[in-house]
Every structure is written in C-alpha cells, then in structure tokens.
Amino acid sequence: MASSFDVAVVGAGLGAFHAAEELAKSKNTKVAFIYGYTFQEWVMAAAIFLNNPDEHQKWTCGVPEKWKQKWPNVQYFLSSVESIDCDKKEIKLMNKGPDAGAVISYKAVILATGSKSPLLTPAPGMSLTERVAEVRACGQALKSAKTVVFNGSGLVGVEMCGDFRIQNGYGAKVILLSRSGKVLDSDFGDKAHTPDAGVVTKVTNILKDKFQVDVKQGSVSDPKFSDPILSPGTLKLDDGSTLDFDVYIPCYPLGPNTSSLVSSKSDLLDPRGALVTNECLQSTAHPEVFGVGITTIKLFGHPVSSRITAASQHCARQAAAVIEGKQPQVFKDKGAPPPMSHPMNVKIGHGPGGYMIWTSLPGPAKVCCCQCCNGGYPCCPPPCCWCCIPGCSGACGTCGSPPEGEGPAKLMIHLLAKFPPAHGFKGLGDYGAEVPTQAKMT
Numbered sequence: 258m259a260s261s262f263d264v265a266v267v268g269a270g271l272g273a274f275h276a277a278e279e280l281a282k283s284k285n286t287k288v289a290f291i292y293g294y295t296f297q298e299w300v301m302a303a304a305i306f307l308n309n310p311d312e313h314q315k316w317t318c319g320v321p322e323k324w325k326q327k328w329p330n331v332q333y334f335l336s337s338v339e340s341i342d343c344d345k346k347e348i349k350l351m352n353k354g355p356d357a358g359a360v361i362s363y364k365a366v367i368l369a370t371g372s373k374s375p376l377l378t379p380a381p382g383m384s385l386t387e388r389v390a391e392v393r394a395c396g397q398a399l400k401s402a403k404t405v406v407f408n409g410s411g412l413v414g415v416e417m418c419g420d421f422r423i424q425n426g427y428g429a430k431v432i433l434l435s436r437s438g439k440v441l442d443s444d445f446g447d448k449a450h451t452p453d454a455g456v457v458t459k460v461t462n463i464l465k466d467k468f469q470v471d472v473k474q475g476s477v478s479d480p481k482f483s484d485p486i487l488s489p490g491t492l493k494l495d496d497g498s499t500l501d502f503d504v505y506i507p508c509y510p511l512g513p514n515t516s517s518l519v520s521s522k523s524d525l526l527d528p529r530g531a532l533v534t535n536e537c538l539q540s541t542a543h544p545e546v547f548g549v550g551i552t553t554i555k556l557f558g559h560p561v562s563s564r565i566t567a568a569s570q571h572c573a574r575q576a577a578a579v580i581e582g583k584q585p586q587v588f589k590d591k592g593a594p595p596p597m598s599h600p601m602n603v604k605i606g607h608g609p610g611g612y613m614i615w616t617s618l619p620g621p622a623k624v625c626c627c628q629c630c631n632g633g634y635p636c637c638p639p640p641c642c643w644c645c646i647p648g649c650s651g652a653c654g655t656c657g658s659p660p661e662g663e664g665p666a667k668l669m670i671h672l673l674a675k676f677p678p679a680h681g682f683k684g685l686g687d688y689g690a691e692v693p694t695q696a697k698m699t
C-alpha cells in the first residue's frame with residue numbers, strides 16, 4: 258500500500274536538497290525526500306577522486322545519520338526511484354536498498370535528478386560499496402593507461418585533463434576530443450551567450466603547452482561510446498577515422514535523468530528526454546510535476562549551482578501553491594550571485610601542479626582578487642588575501658600578472674571544501690561501516 262505525501266522530491270544533488278529545505282519550512286506540508294542512496298558524494302570533486310581514488314572518502318559520507326537533515330515534516334527514502342507514474346501520481350522505488358519496493362503517492366512532485374553522467378555521478382540504485390569499487394577501478398585504469406581519451410571539451414573535460422596530469426604524471430598520451438576542435442565552446446566559445454575567444458585560445462594553449470594534452474577535433478555518435486570504457490579499445494569517430502585508447506571517458510552530460518517518468522501523455526518529454534515545461538518550470542502535460550535543471554526551459558548563467566539552487570526553491574514554492582489550488586509563478590532567477598554570462602573560473606586541475614584562471618568575478622570579489630589591476634600576491638589589498646584560508650596567498654596570481662596560475666589552483670582545493678555544507682552535504686570524509694575495511698583508503 259502506498260504512503261501518501263503532499264510533495265515528493267526526487268534526486269540526490271544540491272537541487273533536491275534545496276527543494277526539500279524550502280518545503281521543510283512549511284511544517285504542515287508532508288514531504289517524501291526520495292534521495293535514493295545511503296551515501297552523499299560531492300560531485301564537483303569528481304575530477305579529483307576519479308583520478309585519485311584515495312581522495313574519494315574526503316568527498317563522501319556513508320553515514321546517513323550524519324548527513325540527513327532533521328526536518329520533522331520530511332521523510333527520507335534511501336532507495337532510488339524505479340518509476341514515477343504521472344497518471345496515478347505514484348512513485349515506485351527499486352527493489353534494492355533500505356526502502357526497497359516502497360510505493361509513495363504524491364500531490365506534487367519535484368524532479369531534481371540531474372543529467373546522466375556515468376562515472377562522474379553514481380548510477381541510481383548504487384550502494385556505497387559498489388561506488389567505491391567503481392571509483393577505484395577508474396583510478397586504477399587511468400594510472401596504468403598509456404593513452405587516455407576524454408570526450409567533451411567543456412569545463413568538466415578540461416578539469417579531467419588537469420587532474421589527470423596532477424595525479425598520474427606526464428607519461429601517458431592524453432587526448433581531449435572536441436566536436437569543434439576548440440575548448441569551452443558553450444561557456445566561452447561560439448555557442449556561448451557572450452563569446453570570449455581570448456579565454457578559448459588561452460585555455461587551449463595552456464592545455465597543449467603546459468599539460469601536453471592533444472586537443473583533437475572529432476565527434477562520436479555511436480551509442481556504444483556513450484558509456485566510459487576502462488579497458489583498451491578503439492573509438493570510431495563520425496568521420497570514419499579511429500582512435501585507440503586504454504581508457505575512454507565521456508565528459509559531457511548524456512541527457513536528463515527522466516527515464517523513470519511514465520505517462521499516458523506523449524508530450525511529457527521532448528526527444529532528448531527533457532521535461533516539457535512552461536516558464537514556471539511546471540510540466541505542461543502534468544501540472545503537478547516540476548523539474549529542476551532537466552526541463553526544456555533552460556537555466557541561464559553562472560555559477561550553475563546558484564541557478565539550480567534558485568530553480569529548486571522556486572519549484573518547491575510552486576509545488577506548494579499548486580496543491581493549494583493556486584496559480585504557479587513564472588521562474589525569475591533571483592539567486593545569489595545573480596546570473597553571470599561566464600563561469601567565474603576555469604580549473605585545469607585542482608591543487609599543486611594545476612592551473613586556474615579567474616575569468617569573471619562579481620564586483621567586490623573582483624577588487625579583492627585584484628582583477629582590476631592585475632595585482633596579486635604579495636601586493637593584494639589587505640585584508641582580502643592575507644592568508645585567511647590555506648592556499649590563499651597567490652590565490653589571485655602574482656602581482657602584475659593575470660589572475661591565474663598554480664596559486665589559484667591551490668586555493669581552489671580548499672575553497673571547494675567550503676561549498677558542500679552550504680548545499681546540504683554534511684559529514685564528508687567518512688565512509689562509515691558499509692565499506693569493508695580493506696576497501697577503505699588511507
């Protein structure tokens with residue numbers, strides 16, 4: 258028999274957290290938070306721990322008592338969703354994990370399931386033991402590879418190249434495959450809202466010259482290459498040419514995680530699997546279904562995490578409105594910081610041996626980080642940059658030089674650890690009892 262809830266939130270990322278957090282404020286709303294895993298993992302550190310599995314535990318918490326929030330009106334479910342029947346307004350969970358086979362009925366549902374990104378995020382239903390094994394297999398394969406192909410030259414592909422070199426040295430050949438032959442197309446290149454050819458050229462040159470990465474033009478449409486391959490093989494490119502590899506990792510999102518949605522209406526999803534919504538981020542086929550980051554209405558601007566946060570809070574408020582019989586509001590992104598055309602930075606790896614470029618910062622941070630005058634360590638304006646956190650000196654580059662280099666990359670690894678708590682990720686650094694002792698890293 259189904260347990261009944263007012264709103265169900267589905268997902269395990271920062272989007273789902275902020276939706277549940279918003280709903281937790283109205284104590285009379287009964288919320289099912291279908292988290293789907295027994296552990297939390299901080300996705301933004303994926304390039305670090307996939308290249309060095311010893312780092313994985315630092316970004317993971319396997320103790321639900323540590324990471325679960327204590328919201329009286331929110332009930333967590335730690336088994337993943339198998340199907341969401343939009344006609345019946347009923348969710349069935351997978352037959353695996355602590356809440357195996359549970360059935361949940363809802364008045365409204367918020368889907369914050371992100372995009373399919375094999376290896377970068379754990380597959381729905383994965384246990385922590387399985388995830389640790391996957392991360393270790395990836396790290397091991399990368400360490401012994403002679404040729405590595407990262408497919409997708411966006412921010413994630415660029416990070417993977419940098420972290421690969423930091424963790425595994427310069428012995429292997431690294432190929433970064435790009436449809437256009439350029440890097441960062443959608444953030445700074447021709448497909449960007451405000452293209453910045455300077456950043457494209459700069460990052461391409463740093464990758465080629467400093468990180469010895471072969472940026473190669475080519476696309477791959479064969480679906481068998483949409484999953485990572487951790488053993489030797491041959492990639493078939495669309496132009497008929499081939500590329501031998503020891504490890505192949507797609508570094509682009511493969512489409513929204515919406516395959517669990519079931520409906521009698523054929524217009525629920527578009528051909529790519531995105532939830533067809535109006536400007537309220539509300540499904541046009543099923544008005545009680547809302548989507549965060551998986552909809553046909555695209556979220557514009559950077560930082561992406563702030564856009565997702567704003568959309569999640571909006572969807573939570575609209576879901577509550579709909580079940581009260583009110584009209585939902587159009588989504589207006591009032592997140593902080595406000596949407597910026599470009600990412601704040603480009604990370605070519607994290608920590609010593611990496612390279613980071615500050616590309617755009619909001620006003621006060623810009624002054625503090627000396628972007629206006631090409632300042633930087635040791636002449637940063639006090640008290641901004643005087644070693645408030647480890648790695649801070651040199652965080653904006655060195656005085657008189659552009660705000661980039663190894664200093665910012667060293668800062669970023671510390672800065673990255675500051676973000677998870679703000680997005681509901683707690684207790685990172687503890688696998689807990691689920692992972693056998695011999696599988697734990699030192």
Ligand SMILES: Cc1cc2nc3c(=O)[nH]c(=O)nc-3n(C[C@H](O)[C@H](O)[C@H](O)COP(=O)(O)OP(=O)(O)OC[C@H]3O[C@@H](n4cnc5c(N)ncnc54)[C@H](O)[C@@H]3O)c2cc1C
Nearest residue numbers: 268269270271272293301337338370371514550560561562
């Ligand atoms: C390597 C990397 C670095 C990044 N760096 C930055 C950065 O510096 N700044 C920034 O702003 N953004 C960054 N991003 C982007 C940012 O991480 C995403 O925008 C953000 O995580 C999206 O949040 P989300 O909750 O919508 O989706 P996700 O974080 O993808 O979370 C969705 C979760 O839901 C789970 N899920 C899927 N299907 C189901 C199901 N059926 N049942 C239950 N759960 C399910 C997924 O497995 C996943 O864990 C980075 C991303 C990556 C991969």
